[in-house]
Amino acid sequence: MEIPYSSTTQRPPTLDGSNYAIWKVRMRVYIKSIDEKAWQRVLQGWSPPRRTDGEGDFLLKPETDWNAEETKTSNMNNKALNAIFTSLDSNMFVPVTNCHCAKQAWKKLQMHCEGSESMRRTKRRILTTQFENLRMEENETIDEYERRLRKIENEAIDLGDAISNERILSKVLRSLPKRFQMKICAIDESKDT
Structure with missing residues (x-):
């Protein structure tokens, strides 16, 4: 065709x-x-x-x-x-x-x-709160979680407040459900042996 x-x-x-x-x-x-x-x-x-x-x-x-x-x-x-x-x-x-x-x-x-600069400051504070409160849901895939995380990251960049890669990585590791945390621990332990 x-x-x-x-x-x-x-x-x-x-x-x-x-x-x-x-x-x-x-x-x-x-x-x-x-x-x-x-x-x-x-x-x-x-x-x-x-x-x-x-x-x-x-x-x-x-x-x-x-x-x-x-x-x-x-x-x-x-x-x-x-x-x-x-x-x-x-x-x-x-x-x-x-x-x-x-x-x-x-x-x-x-x-x-x-909006004005004061409005953008308020939006940055709201995004910071959203970022800190963001958690991966038990039934959510990593890709879905990453999309939600990247959306917040992109909005923060647009408002002039980029989130560092270290902070994002730390956030991801802290907010993973237990099923993923156990896999990461197992991988980490196998590297030590």
Whole structure:
């Protein structure tokens, strides 16, 4: 049976409001895949070129007078902004409707989805509590437990509070059900002989 040919059209990930942590990671890579300089516009921002008039006041420079570098920088901002805009569902588009700078749109979405710095601190405390209280259930597989653990780890990373590998390993060993702990002890004892 022949597999039908399909072109791989890159589409940005969709942000619906409930998946910001995943969207943020994928979107960073998506914009970088367009052009590394487009991602720089998200980080550094962009504003239309200006010139001074005879009295020393700053005025927007007409687009027809932009030099090659100004045009290129604007183009990178527009590529990043387009990627952000096309990744949003209609509800998520509302907060960024009037943004003309990719950095501004990115920050507004971050504030909309993650909240203020004090809100992020609260979320980090909640994640720390979830991490400390996490236990592997008797009927749960190691893969299922790891998925739950990695979800907390990824959310912590997104909030700027990475959990060390040592802490994760310690957590796993402390929270394994007795059936796994006995196997680990048996393996450890066989290594000593």
